[in-house]
Amino acid sequence: MPEIALPIRTGRLILRRFEGPDLDAFHAYHALAETARFLPGPAKTYTQSMERVGRYANFVFEKEGDWVALAIEAADDGGLQGEVVLKWLPGCGQGEVGWTLAPGARGKGYATEAAEAVLRLGFEELGMHRIEARLDELNTASAELCRRLGMRQEARHVDKWHYKGQWATELIYAVLADEWRVGQSLKAATPAP
Numbered sequence: 737m738p739e740i741a742l743p744i745r746t747g748r749l750i751l752r753r754f755e756g757p758d759l760d761a762f763h764a765y766h767a768l769a770e771t772a773r774f775l776p777g778p779a780k781t782y783t784q785s786m787e788r789v790g791r792y793a794n795f796v797f798e799k800e801g802d803w804v805a806l807a808i809e810a811a812d813d814g815g816l817q818g819e820v821v822l823k824w825l826p827g828c829g830q831g832e833v834g835w836t837l838a839p840g841a842r843g844k845g846y847a848t849e850a851a852e853a854v855l856r857l858g859f860e861e862l863g864m865h866r867i868e869a870r871l872d873e874l875n876t877a878s879a880e881l882c883r884r885l886g887m888r889q890e891a892r893h894v895d896k897w898h899y900k901g902q903w904a905t906e907l908i909y910a911v912l913a914d915e916w917r918v919g920q921s922l923k924a925a926t927p928a929p
């Protein structure tokens with residue numbers, strides 16, 4: 737895999753490696769039950785946030801199973817807005833994307849903009865063939881985000897997970913490199929509103 741050149745700049749965001757000083761801002765949104773609702777574990781303790789920020793800050797992307805974890809910062813006012821991650825899955829050029837925003841950063845299109853940059857990284861820089869997202873069917877914000885990104889719903893696994901005290905149905909969305917390229921060409925050819 738090639739080196740990942742950071743930071744990545746988009747229209748409004750800077751995607752960069754996590755740093756120690758991100759800890760308090762990271763913990764502020766990961767300590768919330770609302771943030772944890774559709775994430776695997778409970779709301780994080782400070783120790784768990786420390787461990788996670790440390791892991792993100794030191795990520796290596798060398799083999800299947802490794803993650804790229806990027807801090808999302810708004811270019812105009814700095815400060816941690818959330819994170820976007822890309823996992824290298826087993827197989828030939830398979831990836832999985834994930835996202836979390838602080839509550840105050842939602843509703844502005846930041847997750848869409850950051851995830852688009854990560855799909856570009858996966859397909860154009862890392863040569864991935866297919867990138868998927870796995871989500872709880874009740875997580876409608878994530879499903880809408882997948883659709884904004886041009887991902888197709890590929891699967892619906894009823895009661896696939898048991899977490900947060902109940903059964904959850906898993907949706908899998910995915911996009912292939914060729915589909916993504918077609919989407920990018922169409923976007924480039926469409927005049928801005």
Ligand SMILES: CC(C)(COP(=O)(O)OP(=O)(O)OC[C@H]1O[C@@H](n2cnc3c(N)ncnc32)[C@H](O)[C@@H]1OP(=O)(O)O)[C@@H](O)C(=O)NCCC(=O)NCCS
Nearest residue numbers: 771774835836837842843844845846847848870871877878
């Ligand atoms: C999932 C999550 C990241 C989605 O956040 P989000 O703010 O809805 O997504 P975006 O940042 O792309 O913003 C989209 C919203 O901003 C609006 N928006 C405003 N300006 C926009 C712009 N320039 N571009 C795109 N959307 C814009 C959109 O209309 C949309 O609003 P709507 O939800 O009212 O339709 C967020 O809900 C979250 O962090 N949840 C907790 C963690 C979590 O569940 N993670 C995923 C586990 S699978």
